Amino acid sequence: MTGAVNRPMVSLSIMAATLMQTLDTTIANVALPHMQGTMGASQDQISWVLTAYIVAAAIATPLTGWVVDRFGQKPVFLASVVGFTLASALCGLSSSLAAIVGARLLQGVFGAALVPMAQVVLMEINPPERQGSALALWGMGVMVGPILGPTLGGWLTDTYDWRWVFFINIPVGALATWGIARYFHAPPPARRIRFDLFGFATLSLAIGALQMMLDRGEQNDWFSSTETWAEAVLMGVAFAYFLAHTATTPPQRSFLDYRLLRNGNFVSGIGFIFIVGLVLYATRALLPTLLENLLGYPVTTTGLVTAPSGVGTMAAMLIAGRLVGRINIKVLLFFGFALTALSLWQMADYSLDIDESAVVWPGVIQGAGLGFVFVPLSAATFVTLSPELRAQGTALFSLVRNIGSSIGISMVQALLVRGSVAARAVMAERLTPVNPAWHDPAIARTYDVTHAHGAAALQALVERQAAMMGYLRDFRLMMLLTLAALPLVFLLRTPRRPSAALATEVLE
Numbered sequence: 001m002t003g004a005v006n007r008p009m010v011s012l013s014i015m016a017a018t019l020m021q022t023l024d025t026t027i028a029n030v031a032l033p034h035m036q037g038t039m040g041a042s043q044d045q046i047s048w049v050l051t052a053y054i055v056a057a058a059i060a061t062p063l064t065g066w067v068v069d070r071f072g073q074k075p076v077f078l079a080s081v082v083g084f085t086l087a088s089a090l091c092g093l094s095s096s097l098a099a100i101v102g103a104r105l106l107q108g109v110f111g112a113a114l115v116p117m118a119q120v121v122l123m124e125i126n127p128p129e130r131q132g133s134a135l136a137l138w139g140m141g142v143m144v145g146p147i148l149g150p151t152l153g154g155w156l157t158d159t160y161d162w163r164w165v166f167f168i169n170i171p172v173g174a175l176a177t178w179g180i181a182r183y184f185h186a187p188p189p190a191r192r193i194r195f196d197l198f199g200f201a202t203l204s205l206a207i208g209a210l211q212m213m214l215d216r217g218e219q220n221d222w223f224s225s226t227e228t229w230a231e232a233v234l235m236g237v238a239f240a241y242f243l244a245h246t247a248t249t250p251p252q253r254s255f256l257d258y259r260l261l262r263n264g265n266f267v268s269g270i271g272f273i274f275i276v277g278l279v280l281y282a283t284r285a286l287l288p289t290l291l292e293n294l295l296g297y298p299v300t301t302t303g304l305v306t307a308p309s310g311v312g313t314m315a316a317m318l319i320a321g322r323l324v325g326r327i328n329i330k331v332l333l334f335f336g337f338a339l340t341a342l343s344l345w346q347m348a349d350y351s352l353d354i355d356e357s358a359v360v361w362p363g364v365i366q367g368a369g370l371g372f373v374f375v376p377l378s379a380a381t382f383v384t385l386s387p388e389l390r391a392q393g394t395a396l397f398s399l400v401r402n403i404g405s406s407i408g409i410s411m412v413q414a415l416l417v418r419g420s421v422a423a424r425a426v427m428a429e430r431l432t433p434v435n436p437a438w439h440d441p442a443i444a445r446t447y448d449v450t451h452a453h454g455a456a457a458l459q460a461l462v463e464r465q466a467a468m469m470g471y472l473r474d475f476r477l478m479m480l481l482t483l484a485a486l487p488l489v490f491l492l493r494t495p496r497r498p499s500a501a502l503a504t505e506v507l508e
Contacts, residue, residue: 269381316371
C-alpha cells in the first residue's frame with residue numbers, strides 16, 4: 001500500500017476524522033446546561049447525552065478488528081466517517097431528549113472504529129522511517145481533541161447555539177469523506193476471522209456495565225446503591241465468562257486473539273496507555289471546575305488558560321516523532337512521564353490566590369510530557385506485533401485508554417468529594433473560641449458567628465478551603481501514579497531496528 005499513495009491527502013483526511021471523533025468525547029460537556037433547558041430535562045436525564053456516547057463507543061470499539069477483516073479498511077473507514085457525520089447532524093437537529101440520546105448512540109457506534117483505524121492506516125501507508133512522524137500526527141488528534149473540546153464547545157455555545165457543537169462536524173466529516181474516497185486505496189478484506197457472537201456479547205456486557213457503573217456511580221453514592229451493585233456483578237460475571245471462553249477457543253474463532261496477550265511489548269504498552277488515559281482525562285476533568293467554581297473564572301477564560309496544554313502536546317509530538325528511531329524509546333518515555341509528574345507537582349501546590357500564569361505553564365508542561373509519552377509509546381507497543389494483529393491491537397489500545405480515562409474521572413471525582421468532606425471536618429475541629437486567630441479584631445469582626453453574615457462568611461471560607469484541599473489531594477494522587485509508572489518504562493523492549501517500524505514477523 002506504500003507505492004502509489006498520496007500520503008499527505010490520506011493523512012489529512014484521516015487526521016480530520018480522528019480530530020472530529022476525539023473532540024466529541026468532551027465538546028458537548030460545556031453545552032449540557034443549554035441542552036437541558038431546550039429539552040426540559042433534569043440534570044440526571046441530560047447526563048445520558050454523555051453516557052450514551054461513551055457506552056456505545058466502548059462496546060463498539062472491540063468490533064473494529066472483525067469488521068475490518070470482514071469488509072476491508074476503506075469501506076469501514078468511509079462508513080464510519082459518513083455515519084458519524086450524519087449522526088452529528090441528527091444530534092444538532094434533535095428536539096427531544098430521546099432523539100439526541102439516540103443520535104449520540106449512533107455517534108458512538110460509528111465513531112468507535114475511527115481512532116484505531118486511523119492508527120492502522122497511517123502505519124501502513126508510511127515506510128518505517130516515517131512512522132514516528134505519522135504516529136505523532138495521529139496522536140495530535142487523539143490527545144489534543146479532548147483538551148480543546150471544552151474550549152471550542154464553550155465558544156460555539158456562547159457565540160452561536162449548542163447545536164453548533166454538533167453541526168461543526170458536518171464540514172469536517174464531508175472533507176474527510178471526500179479525501180478517503182478519492183485518495184485512499186486499501187487491499188481487499190482478508191476474511192480470516194469468524195464472528196464470535198458469545199465473545200462479543202460477554203465483552204460488550206462487561207464493558208457496558210463498567211461504563212455505566214463509572215458514569216453513574218457518584219450520583220448513586222456508589223455501593224450504597226442497588227444499581228451500582230447490579231452493574232458490578234454483571235460486569236464481573238460477564239468478564240469471567242469472556243475470559244473463560246477466550247482461553248478455550250482457538251484464535252481464529254475467538255473474538256479476541258489471545259496471541260496479543262503473549263506479546264510483552266503490547267501488554268506493557270496497554271498498561272502505560274491506561275495510565276496516560278487516567279492521568280490526562282482525570283486532570284482535565286478537575287481543572288475547569290476548580291477554575292470556575294473556586295477561582296471564579298468565566299467559561300471563556302477557563303478555555304483560554306487550559307488551551308495552551310494542547311499547544312504543548314502538539315509541539316512535543318512533532319519533536320518526538322522526529323526523535324523516535326534516533327533516541328532510545330525508553331529515554332523518551334521516561335522524559336515524558338517525568339515532565340507530566342513535574343506539572344502535577346506544580347498543580348499540587350495551587351492555592352486560592354494563584355494567577356493565570358500558574359495555570360498556563362503547568363498545563364503546557366503536562367501537555368509536552370504527554371506528547372513525549374504518546375508517540376514513542378505507540379511505536380513501542382506495536383513494534384513486535386504482526387500486521388495481521390494490528391486492527392485488533394489498535395482497537396484494544398484505544399479501548400484500554402478510554403477505560404482508563406473513565407476510571408480516572410470517576411476516581412478523582414469521588415476522592416474530591418471525600419477529601420473535601422474530610423478537610424472540612426478537620427478545619428471545623430479547630431474553629432473553637434480558644435483559637436488564637438480570634439484575637440485578631442479584623443478576623444473576629446468579619447467572621448462573627450453571632451451574626452448571620454459572619455457565620456455565612458466563615459462557612460463559605462471553610463467550604464472553599466476544604467474544596468481546594470480536595471483538589472490538591474487529587475493532583476498529588478495523579479503525580480504519584482505517574483511517578484509509579486517511571487520504573488515500568490524499562491520493561492519495554494527497544495526495537496532492534498532504529499526506527500518506529502512495526503516488525504513484520506508473526507507472533508509465535
